Amino acid sequence: MKMSYRDAVREGLREALIADPGVLLIGIDIGKYGGTYAVTRGLLDEFGPERIRDAPLSESAFVGAGIGAAINGLRPIVEIMTVNFSLLALDQIVNSAATLRHMSGGQIEVPLVIRMATGAGRQLAAQHSHSFENWFAHVPGLRVVAPATVADARGMLATALRERDPVIIFEHVQLYGIEDDIEPAPVALDGAAIRRAGNDATIITYGGSLPRALAAADTLAAENIAAEVIDLRSLRPLDVDTLVASVTRTHRAVIVDEGWRTGSLAGEIAAQLGERAFWELDAPIGRVCTAEVPIPYAKHLELAALPSVEAIVAAVKEACHA
């Protein structure tokens, strides 16, 4: 079935709303407006305002309300318009959602799903272009996933709703328009996926950087470098086993991460590979991250700041001494 990433997320939401009367959506402009990225268009008409709840611009309160509703038996799916605004709800996500199970000695579960758009590339400048997946992946008590394919966008939500812990789903803004031919089915939240096999180097990435990593692998193939491309899918927990197994074959690793390099997920992955696969490596681990600058508005500067296909190709070649 051919569908876009956007439609896949919407179909996942519809399916959840139909399957379980305890599922409700809370977020800004998800109802009348139809969703900032048109993901929730039509759901208000189909399911009504009690279950498709337009919220005021009060991220902290409506995320907290989602937490309370989850504690008390509902299965809320909260949409935070973008990760940029999630900073206004960081207290509830980190201090409540992630801690309540633990602080209560296991009595209180928070089966809450939070979806948010992430990433740059649309000339939206410094306040609307963040990638803070690593901030959330830092926190015990949260599960963090980044569907990078239409099939994952369609299938991860159903699995997330079966979890008894808070799950944060990052949807990269550049992915909403991609299309694929898929069979709708739930997919595992755990586990990285090898999106392209290869034996010369391992490119590790997630979310909106996957298409660029695959494009880089195409370019490299034309130069007889067979790059393996791994999509992390889950950012917490990280499937380090799959990474180590790949690097054990390829002996070279390049990590592509739209976050800033300092304190990035790429840094964490490099550290874990250093701990577990140091003796397998034939070259230093490469990192292609966003330049350490607030994302500029001007198109050429924004493009220069973000991980590019060219930069990925160059990093892999350097690792291969090619």
Add this chain to the structure above:
Amino acid sequence: MTREQILAMLRSMVRVRRFEERCAEDYVAAKIRGFLHLYIGQEAVAAGVIPALGPADSIVASYREHGHALLRGIPAAAIMAEMYGKASGCSGGRGGSMHLFSREHRFFGGHAIVGGGLPVAIGIALADKLRGTRAVTCVFFGEGAAAEGEFHETLNIASLWRLPVLFVCENNAYAMGTALVRSEAEPAIHKKAAAHRIGSESVDGMDVVAVSEAATQAVERVRETGAPWFLECMTYRFRAHSMFDPELYRDKAEVEAWRAHDPITTFIKRMTVTADELAVIEREAAAEITQACAFADAAPLEPVEDLLRHVRAP
């Protein structure tokens, strides 16, 4: 009021007072560590509000919540064991003084970020409303929370979505060391509810009868209308903010003046409670606390091998 009701109110306040005094002693004895916020002086609020709630109703509290937990029916032994950091504590020793929980009692914390429990409370109420129950969620917080953005966000949504929440502001005049008049342009906190079209009332929080009457009416009103209500209880803590607080920000004379309004001694006088009646209550409270401490002393520590439990669903 029947004699029985009068004595029940007194019993509630005395139990909390003596429990808190014992906590202070055990803190000095290093059995309790971390932050310890005592409720001494404010007992009339929890003693007036909590009996007005039913078993299907929910409570969300702040970090000064030992009294609320006790009066909700969580056994003193489970609370004290939590203070001692023991596995038999009501939060398994993972929460401590500021994070008491009991799902069974619908006591949803124990929140130590000021104002942080408010959004959670409206979510609990939303679930009750959508399920068609008539349950009420009661959320306790100090007047300091009114300075947080979350306070206004929460009141707005509670009113906009018509959620069955009773907001109970325990106005003890100090947000840690910041006097109310130094932090709020409008120090009458209950007036802020009007901005969100929530009905409110301010009561003498040192008078358990006044609190009880206001709370009983408020709970009934929330249950009948399904809409939120805001109760501000004017109270005072006699002890420091926490055990680390040297109290540089208020005069001893001010504290002494408030002690004249002690919710327990004034109640005893007003209700002409006899020495015998009081003695029974004191004896029962002392026995309860002694047993609780003995239980907590004997309770096991969680094995260190279990360190990573309660992070994700088992």
